[in-house]
Amino acid sequence: MSCDSGHCITCSDEALPMQVMRPDQSGVALCTDESGATSEVMVDLVGHVAPGDWVLVHAGAALQLAENPTSFRQ
Protein backbone atom coordinates (compact mmCIF):
# COMPACT_ATOMS: atom_id res chain seq x y z
CA MET A 1 0.00 0.00 0.00
CA SER A 2 1.46 3.33 -0.94
CA CYS A 3 1.27 6.44 1.15
CA ASP A 4 -0.86 8.02 -1.57
CA SER A 5 -3.66 5.54 -1.09
CA GLY A 6 -4.66 6.84 2.29
CA HIS A 7 -2.57 5.94 5.24
CA CYS A 8 0.82 4.43 5.02
CA ILE A 9 0.60 1.17 6.91
CA THR A 10 4.33 0.95 7.19
CA CYS A 11 5.11 3.74 9.53
CA SER A 12 2.42 5.01 11.71
CA ASP A 13 -0.37 4.59 14.12
CA GLU A 14 -2.67 3.25 11.47
CA ALA A 15 -4.07 -0.18 10.88
CA LEU A 16 -5.96 -1.87 8.07
CA PRO A 17 -8.99 -4.12 8.34
CA MET A 18 -8.18 -7.38 6.59
CA GLN A 19 -10.18 -10.54 6.12
CA VAL A 20 -8.73 -13.90 7.07
CA MET A 21 -8.51 -16.28 4.12
CA ARG A 22 -6.38 -19.18 5.31
CA PRO A 23 -4.95 -19.49 8.84
CA ASP A 24 -2.14 -21.96 9.41
CA GLN A 25 -1.00 -23.76 12.55
CA SER A 26 1.92 -21.42 13.25
CA GLY A 27 -0.09 -18.30 14.10
CA VAL A 28 0.18 -16.85 10.61
CA ALA A 29 -2.82 -16.33 8.35
CA LEU A 30 -3.11 -15.36 4.72
CA CYS A 31 -5.33 -12.28 4.70
CA THR A 32 -6.76 -9.97 2.08
CA ASP A 33 -7.60 -6.30 2.22
CA GLU A 34 -10.42 -4.55 0.43
CA SER A 35 -8.31 -3.97 -2.66
CA GLY A 36 -7.80 -7.73 -2.96
CA ALA A 37 -4.12 -7.62 -2.06
CA THR A 38 -3.03 -10.53 0.10
CA SER A 39 -0.36 -10.79 2.74
CA GLU A 40 0.70 -13.00 5.59
CA VAL A 41 -0.39 -11.71 8.97
CA MET A 42 0.66 -12.84 12.43
CA VAL A 43 -2.54 -13.53 14.36
CA ASP A 44 -1.02 -14.62 17.67
CA LEU A 45 -2.43 -11.63 19.54
CA VAL A 46 -6.11 -12.14 18.71
CA GLY A 47 -6.65 -15.77 19.59
CA HIS A 48 -8.35 -18.20 17.26
CA VAL A 49 -9.29 -16.88 13.83
CA ALA A 50 -11.28 -18.58 11.08
CA PRO A 51 -11.68 -17.85 7.38
CA GLY A 52 -14.01 -14.88 6.96
CA ASP A 53 -13.03 -13.18 10.22
CA TRP A 54 -11.93 -9.55 10.04
CA VAL A 55 -8.82 -8.42 11.87
CA LEU A 56 -7.20 -5.04 12.34
CA VAL A 57 -3.64 -5.36 11.05
CA HIS A 58 -0.67 -3.19 11.83
CA ALA A 59 2.75 -3.85 10.31
CA GLY A 60 1.97 -7.50 9.70
CA ALA A 61 0.40 -8.26 13.08
CA ALA A 62 -3.31 -8.45 13.84
CA LEU A 63 -4.02 -6.32 16.91
CA GLN A 64 -7.75 -6.86 17.31
CA LEU A 65 -10.62 -8.77 15.81
CA ALA A 66 -12.50 -6.07 13.91
CA GLU A 67 -16.22 -5.63 14.22
CA ASN A 68 -18.38 -4.51 11.36
CA PRO A 69 -19.73 -1.24 12.66
CA THR A 70 -23.48 -0.99 12.35
CA SER A 71 -23.95 2.53 13.56
CA PHE A 72 -21.91 5.64 14.01
CA ARG A 73 -22.70 6.30 17.63
CA GLN A 74 -22.11 3.31 19.80
Place this chain on the structure above:
Amino acid sequence: MRFVDEFRDADLGQVLASEIVTTVEPGRHYKLMEVCGGHTHTIYKYGVDDLLPENVELVHGPGCPVCVIPMGRVDDGIAVAHEDGVIFTCFGDMMRVPGSRGTLLEAKAEGADVRMVYSPLDALRIARENPEREVVFFAVGFETTAPSTALTLMRAKVEGIRNFTCFCNHVTIVPPLRALLESPDLRLDGFIGPGHVSTVVGARPFEFIPADYGKPIVIAGFEPLDLLQAVHMILLQLRERRCEVENQYTRVVPYDGNSEALRVLEEVFELRPHFEWRGLGFISSSGLKLNDAYADFDAELRFAVPGIRVADPKACQCGEVLKGVIRPWECKVFGTACTPERPIGTCMVSSEGACAAYYNFGRFAREREVV
Protein backbone atom coordinates in the same frame (compact mmCIF):
# COMPACT_ATOMS: atom_id res chain seq x y z
CA MET B 1 -16.46 0.60 1.32
CA ARG B 2 -17.05 -1.83 4.11
CA PHE B 3 -16.04 -0.55 7.56
CA VAL B 4 -15.43 3.04 6.57
CA ASP B 5 -18.44 4.42 4.70
CA GLU B 6 -20.34 4.96 7.93
CA PHE B 7 -17.51 7.12 9.20
CA ARG B 8 -17.22 9.38 6.15
CA ASP B 9 -20.89 10.37 5.91
CA ALA B 10 -21.02 14.05 4.97
CA ASP B 11 -24.49 14.66 6.45
CA LEU B 12 -23.49 13.19 9.79
CA GLY B 13 -20.35 15.33 9.61
CA GLN B 14 -22.44 18.47 9.25
CA VAL B 15 -24.60 17.41 12.19
CA LEU B 16 -21.53 16.91 14.35
CA ALA B 17 -20.04 20.21 13.17
CA SER B 18 -23.26 21.97 14.26
CA GLU B 19 -23.10 20.28 17.65
CA ILE B 20 -19.51 21.46 18.02
CA VAL B 21 -20.53 25.04 17.24
CA THR B 22 -23.20 24.94 19.93
CA THR B 23 -20.79 23.41 22.44
CA VAL B 24 -17.98 25.98 22.31
CA GLU B 25 -18.10 28.76 24.84
CA PRO B 26 -18.11 32.23 23.31
CA GLY B 27 -14.89 34.18 23.73
CA ARG B 28 -12.85 31.10 24.56
CA HIS B 29 -10.03 29.82 22.34
CA TYR B 30 -9.47 26.06 22.36
CA LYS B 31 -6.17 24.45 21.51
CA LEU B 32 -6.43 20.67 21.09
CA MET B 33 -3.53 18.41 20.22
CA GLU B 34 -4.00 15.35 18.04
CA VAL B 35 -1.20 13.15 19.29
CA CYS B 36 -1.07 10.79 16.36
CA GLY B 37 0.23 11.41 12.87
CA GLY B 38 -2.60 9.29 11.48
CA HIS B 39 -5.04 11.83 12.85
CA THR B 40 -3.08 14.69 11.27
CA HIS B 41 -3.29 12.92 7.93
CA THR B 42 -7.07 12.43 8.21
CA ILE B 43 -7.67 16.02 9.31
CA TYR B 44 -6.02 17.48 6.23
CA LYS B 45 -7.06 14.82 3.77
CA TYR B 46 -10.75 15.27 4.59
CA GLY B 47 -10.70 18.92 5.64
CA VAL B 48 -11.92 18.16 9.15
CA ASP B 49 -10.48 21.46 10.39
CA ASP B 50 -12.62 23.35 7.87
CA LEU B 51 -15.70 22.16 9.76
CA LEU B 52 -14.49 23.52 13.09
CA PRO B 53 -15.23 26.99 14.46
CA GLU B 54 -12.38 29.50 14.24
CA ASN B 55 -11.76 29.35 17.97
CA VAL B 56 -11.04 25.60 17.91
CA GLU B 57 -7.43 25.09 16.89
CA LEU B 58 -5.89 21.70 16.22
CA VAL B 59 -2.21 21.31 17.08
CA HIS B 60 -0.17 18.44 15.73
CA GLY B 61 1.61 16.20 18.19
CA PRO B 62 4.68 13.96 18.16
CA GLY B 63 2.91 10.75 17.16
CA CYS B 64 4.53 10.07 13.81
CA PRO B 65 7.20 7.46 14.53
CA VAL B 66 9.18 8.36 11.44
CA CYS B 67 9.20 12.05 12.34
CA VAL B 68 10.67 11.54 15.78
CA ILE B 69 13.70 9.50 14.67
CA PRO B 70 16.83 11.65 15.17
CA MET B 71 19.33 11.99 12.35
CA GLY B 72 21.99 10.15 14.31
CA ARG B 73 19.95 6.96 14.39
CA VAL B 74 19.51 7.15 10.60
CA ASP B 75 23.27 7.57 10.26
CA ASP B 76 23.74 4.53 12.50
CA GLY B 77 21.37 2.52 10.31
CA ILE B 78 23.23 3.56 7.17
CA ALA B 79 26.54 2.52 8.76
CA VAL B 80 25.13 -0.95 9.45
CA ALA B 81 23.66 -1.15 5.94
CA HIS B 82 27.13 -0.59 4.49
CA GLU B 83 28.65 -3.52 6.43
CA ASP B 84 29.79 -6.44 4.29
CA GLY B 85 27.16 -9.12 3.77
CA VAL B 86 24.32 -7.16 5.32
CA ILE B 87 20.81 -6.98 3.90
CA PHE B 88 19.27 -3.96 5.62
CA THR B 89 15.47 -3.97 5.72
CA CYS B 90 13.16 -1.13 6.69
CA PHE B 91 9.72 0.34 6.14
CA GLY B 92 9.32 2.45 3.03
CA ASP B 93 9.17 5.83 4.69
CA MET B 94 12.40 5.26 6.58
CA MET B 95 14.30 4.97 3.31
CA ARG B 96 13.77 8.67 2.62
CA VAL B 97 14.47 10.06 6.09
CA PRO B 98 17.58 12.20 5.85
CA GLY B 99 20.54 11.49 8.09
CA SER B 100 23.46 13.87 8.20
CA ARG B 101 25.06 12.23 5.16
CA GLY B 102 22.12 11.14 3.09
CA THR B 103 19.32 8.63 3.23
CA LEU B 104 19.04 4.86 3.17
CA LEU B 105 17.77 5.22 -0.39
CA GLU B 106 21.00 6.96 -1.31
CA ALA B 107 22.96 4.30 0.54
CA LYS B 108 21.18 1.74 -1.65
CA ALA B 109 22.19 3.70 -4.73
CA GLU B 110 25.78 3.59 -3.49
CA GLY B 111 25.65 -0.20 -3.34
CA ALA B 112 24.30 -1.07 0.09
CA ASP B 113 21.68 -3.84 -0.01
CA VAL B 114 18.73 -1.92 1.45
CA ARG B 115 15.30 -3.46 0.95
CA MET B 116 11.85 -2.15 1.75
CA VAL B 117 9.56 -4.45 3.71
CA TYR B 118 5.94 -4.15 4.82
CA SER B 119 6.41 -6.00 8.07
CA PRO B 120 9.21 -7.48 10.17
CA LEU B 121 7.89 -10.90 9.12
CA ASP B 122 8.97 -10.03 5.56
CA ALA B 123 12.45 -9.28 6.88
CA LEU B 124 12.54 -12.64 8.68
CA ARG B 125 11.56 -14.37 5.44
CA ILE B 126 14.48 -12.68 3.69
CA ALA B 127 16.73 -14.01 6.46
CA ARG B 128 15.42 -17.54 5.94
CA GLU B 129 16.00 -17.26 2.20
CA ASN B 130 19.51 -15.85 2.59
CA PRO B 131 21.20 -17.90 5.32
CA GLU B 132 24.66 -16.74 4.19
CA ARG B 133 23.78 -13.08 4.71
CA GLU B 134 23.11 -10.98 7.82
CA VAL B 135 19.62 -9.52 7.68
CA VAL B 136 18.94 -6.47 9.84
CA PHE B 137 15.48 -5.00 10.43
CA PHE B 138 15.29 -1.25 11.20
CA ALA B 139 12.47 -1.28 13.76
CA VAL B 140 10.61 1.98 14.32
CA GLY B 141 7.25 2.80 15.75
CA PHE B 142 5.19 3.07 18.88
CA GLU B 143 3.39 0.34 20.77
CA THR B 144 1.39 -0.43 17.62
CA THR B 145 4.40 -1.66 15.65
CA ALA B 146 6.45 -3.05 18.52
CA PRO B 147 4.26 -6.17 19.00
CA SER B 148 4.86 -7.11 15.37
CA THR B 149 8.61 -6.84 15.90
CA ALA B 150 8.34 -8.81 19.15
CA LEU B 151 6.34 -11.63 17.54
CA THR B 152 8.84 -11.81 14.69
CA LEU B 153 11.79 -12.04 17.06
CA MET B 154 10.02 -14.75 19.06
CA ARG B 155 9.57 -16.71 15.81
CA ALA B 156 13.21 -16.20 14.90
CA LYS B 157 14.25 -17.52 18.31
CA VAL B 158 12.01 -20.59 18.11
CA GLU B 159 13.24 -21.35 14.59
CA GLY B 160 16.86 -20.83 15.62
CA ILE B 161 17.50 -18.28 12.89
CA ARG B 162 20.93 -16.85 13.57
CA ASN B 163 21.32 -14.35 10.73
CA PHE B 164 18.49 -12.03 11.75
CA THR B 165 18.87 -8.99 13.99
CA CYS B 166 16.84 -5.94 14.89
CA PHE B 167 18.11 -2.35 15.06
CA CYS B 168 15.56 -1.31 17.62
CA ASN B 169 14.17 2.22 17.63
CA HIS B 170 10.77 1.50 19.11
CA VAL B 171 9.39 4.20 21.36
CA THR B 172 6.56 4.53 23.83
CA ILE B 173 3.87 7.19 23.75
CA VAL B 174 3.40 8.23 27.37
CA PRO B 175 6.85 9.75 28.14
CA PRO B 176 6.80 12.28 25.26
CA LEU B 177 3.27 13.32 26.23
CA ARG B 178 4.44 13.94 29.75
CA ALA B 179 7.43 15.88 28.39
CA LEU B 180 5.10 18.00 26.28
CA LEU B 181 2.85 18.68 29.24
CA GLU B 182 5.88 19.79 31.24
CA SER B 183 6.95 22.15 28.47
CA PRO B 184 6.48 25.75 29.62
CA ASP B 185 5.86 27.16 26.14
CA LEU B 186 2.89 24.96 25.39
CA ARG B 187 -0.70 25.74 26.27
CA LEU B 188 -3.17 22.98 25.45
CA ASP B 189 -6.77 22.48 26.46
CA GLY B 190 -7.09 18.80 25.63
CA PHE B 191 -5.83 15.83 23.67
CA ILE B 192 -7.16 13.62 20.91
CA GLY B 193 -5.61 10.33 21.98
CA PRO B 194 -3.89 7.87 19.64
CA GLY B 195 -6.32 5.19 18.47
CA HIS B 196 -4.19 2.28 17.49
CA VAL B 197 -1.53 2.70 20.15
CA SER B 198 -4.45 2.42 22.53
CA THR B 199 -5.52 -0.81 20.83
CA VAL B 200 -2.40 -2.25 22.43
CA VAL B 201 -1.90 -0.25 25.63
CA GLY B 202 -5.54 0.63 26.28
CA ALA B 203 -6.86 3.90 27.59
CA ARG B 204 -5.67 3.44 31.15
CA PRO B 205 -2.04 4.69 30.62
CA PHE B 206 -3.45 8.11 29.69
CA GLU B 207 -5.19 8.61 33.02
CA PHE B 208 -2.23 10.71 34.21
CA ILE B 209 -3.23 13.47 31.79
CA PRO B 210 -6.45 14.40 33.59
CA ALA B 211 -5.13 13.30 36.99
CA ASP B 212 -1.79 15.13 36.97
CA TYR B 213 -2.33 17.91 34.45
CA GLY B 214 -6.06 18.58 34.51
CA LYS B 215 -6.57 18.06 30.75
CA PRO B 216 -9.20 15.91 29.05
CA ILE B 217 -8.21 13.25 26.54
CA VAL B 218 -10.45 11.34 24.15
CA ILE B 219 -9.08 8.26 22.37
CA ALA B 220 -10.21 8.57 18.75
CA GLY B 221 -10.47 6.56 15.56
CA PHE B 222 -9.10 7.62 12.22
CA GLU B 223 -12.11 8.41 10.10
CA PRO B 224 -13.35 11.99 9.72
CA LEU B 225 -16.45 11.40 11.84
CA ASP B 226 -14.33 9.77 14.54
CA LEU B 227 -12.29 12.95 14.81
CA LEU B 228 -15.27 15.27 14.78
CA GLN B 229 -16.93 13.25 17.49
CA ALA B 230 -13.72 13.23 19.56
CA VAL B 231 -13.44 17.02 19.27
CA HIS B 232 -17.05 17.31 20.37
CA MET B 233 -16.45 15.02 23.35
CA ILE B 234 -13.44 17.10 24.48
CA LEU B 235 -15.34 20.37 24.12
CA LEU B 236 -18.23 18.88 26.08
CA GLN B 237 -15.87 17.88 28.89
CA LEU B 238 -14.45 21.39 28.97
CA ARG B 239 -17.87 23.02 28.98
CA GLU B 240 -19.09 20.76 31.76
CA ARG B 241 -15.82 21.29 33.71
CA ARG B 242 -15.12 17.58 33.51
CA CYS B 243 -11.68 16.17 32.96
CA GLU B 244 -11.27 12.49 32.21
CA VAL B 245 -10.15 9.83 29.75
CA GLU B 246 -12.91 8.98 27.31
CA ASN B 247 -12.85 6.41 24.54
CA GLN B 248 -14.51 7.38 21.27
CA TYR B 249 -12.92 4.41 19.48
CA THR B 250 -14.74 1.72 21.45
CA ARG B 251 -15.26 -0.45 18.38
CA VAL B 252 -11.54 -1.19 18.41
CA VAL B 253 -9.97 -0.03 21.69
CA PRO B 254 -10.63 -1.97 24.91
CA TYR B 255 -10.01 0.18 27.99
CA ASP B 256 -7.27 -2.19 29.15
CA GLY B 257 -5.72 -2.80 25.74
CA ASN B 258 -4.57 -6.12 24.36
CA SER B 259 -3.09 -8.15 27.21
CA GLU B 260 -1.38 -10.64 24.89
CA ALA B 261 0.31 -7.80 22.98
CA LEU B 262 1.51 -6.29 26.25
CA ARG B 263 2.82 -9.71 27.28
CA VAL B 264 4.91 -10.17 24.14
CA LEU B 265 6.32 -6.66 24.52
CA GLU B 266 7.32 -7.56 28.07
CA GLU B 267 8.89 -10.81 26.89
CA VAL B 268 11.14 -9.23 24.25
CA PHE B 269 11.84 -5.62 25.20
CA GLU B 270 13.01 -3.52 28.11
CA LEU B 271 13.05 0.24 28.54
CA ARG B 272 16.20 2.15 27.68
CA PRO B 273 17.28 4.60 30.40
CA HIS B 274 16.80 7.37 27.86
CA PHE B 275 16.23 7.80 24.14
CA GLU B 276 16.70 10.78 21.86
CA TRP B 277 13.63 12.17 20.08
CA ARG B 278 13.89 14.50 17.19
CA GLY B 279 12.99 17.98 18.36
CA LEU B 280 12.23 16.84 21.89
CA GLY B 281 15.72 15.81 23.01
CA PHE B 282 16.45 12.95 25.37
CA ILE B 283 13.43 11.60 27.23
CA SER B 284 13.88 9.13 30.08
CA SER B 285 12.43 5.62 29.76
CA SER B 286 10.87 6.42 26.40
CA GLY B 287 12.61 3.93 24.09
CA LEU B 288 12.70 0.15 23.91
CA LYS B 289 15.65 -2.18 23.46
CA LEU B 290 15.89 -5.94 23.26
CA ASN B 291 16.27 -7.52 26.69
CA ASP B 292 18.97 -10.01 27.65
CA ALA B 293 16.91 -13.00 26.50
CA TYR B 294 16.94 -11.57 22.97
CA ALA B 295 20.44 -10.05 23.02
CA ASP B 296 21.50 -12.41 20.21
CA PHE B 297 19.07 -10.59 17.94
CA ASP B 298 20.23 -7.09 18.85
CA ALA B 299 21.94 -5.41 15.89
CA GLU B 300 23.53 -2.89 18.23
CA LEU B 301 25.43 -5.75 19.87
CA ARG B 302 26.24 -7.68 16.69
CA PHE B 303 27.51 -4.74 14.64
CA ALA B 304 29.75 -1.79 15.35
CA VAL B 305 26.96 0.81 15.52
CA PRO B 306 28.74 4.15 15.68
CA GLY B 307 26.23 5.81 18.03
CA ILE B 308 26.28 9.04 16.09
CA ARG B 309 24.70 12.16 17.57
CA VAL B 310 23.78 14.85 15.07
CA ALA B 311 22.22 18.22 15.71
CA ASP B 312 19.19 18.96 13.53
CA PRO B 313 19.82 21.36 10.63
CA LYS B 314 19.55 24.93 11.86
CA ALA B 315 16.95 25.87 9.26
CA CYS B 316 14.73 22.94 10.24
CA GLN B 317 12.02 23.62 12.81
CA CYS B 318 10.67 20.07 13.10
CA GLY B 319 11.09 20.22 16.85
CA GLU B 320 8.77 23.19 17.20
CA VAL B 321 6.29 21.59 14.79
CA LEU B 322 6.36 18.33 16.78
CA LYS B 323 5.70 20.23 19.99
CA GLY B 324 2.88 22.16 18.36
CA VAL B 325 4.61 25.47 19.06
CA ILE B 326 4.47 26.49 15.39
CA ARG B 327 2.31 25.32 12.53
CA PRO B 328 4.08 23.59 9.63
CA TRP B 329 3.75 26.50 7.23
CA GLU B 330 5.38 28.80 9.77
CA CYS B 331 8.69 26.93 9.42
CA LYS B 332 11.26 28.99 7.53
CA VAL B 333 11.95 26.28 4.95
CA PHE B 334 8.44 24.83 4.54
CA GLY B 335 7.51 24.40 0.88
CA THR B 336 10.69 26.09 -0.34
CA ALA B 337 13.90 24.31 0.62
CA CYS B 338 11.93 21.53 2.32
CA THR B 339 9.37 19.61 0.24
CA PRO B 340 8.22 15.96 0.20
CA GLU B 341 10.49 15.43 -2.83
CA ARG B 342 13.54 16.88 -1.06
CA PRO B 343 12.81 16.89 2.66
CA ILE B 344 15.12 18.56 5.14
CA GLY B 345 13.15 17.54 8.17
CA THR B 346 11.41 14.30 9.03
CA CYS B 347 7.98 15.93 9.31
CA MET B 348 8.07 16.38 5.53
CA VAL B 349 8.94 12.73 4.84
CA SER B 350 6.18 10.56 6.17
CA SER B 351 2.67 10.92 4.79
CA GLU B 352 1.64 11.35 8.40
CA GLY B 353 4.18 14.03 9.17
CA ALA B 354 2.41 17.31 9.86
CA CYS B 355 4.39 19.19 7.20
CA ALA B 356 3.77 16.59 4.48
CA ALA B 357 0.08 16.50 5.37
CA TYR B 358 -0.16 20.28 5.03
CA TYR B 359 1.84 20.28 1.82
CA ASN B 360 0.14 17.34 0.10
CA PHE B 361 -3.40 18.50 0.75
CA GLY B 362 -2.97 22.08 -0.38
CA ARG B 363 -2.87 23.73 3.03
CA PHE B 364 0.32 25.49 2.06
CA ALA B 365 -1.45 27.66 -0.50
CA ARG B 366 -4.51 28.25 1.65
CA GLU B 367 -2.56 29.33 4.71
CA ARG B 368 -0.35 31.63 2.69
CA GLU B 369 -3.42 33.28 1.15
CA VAL B 370 -4.83 33.82 4.61
CA VAL B 371 -1.61 35.50 5.66
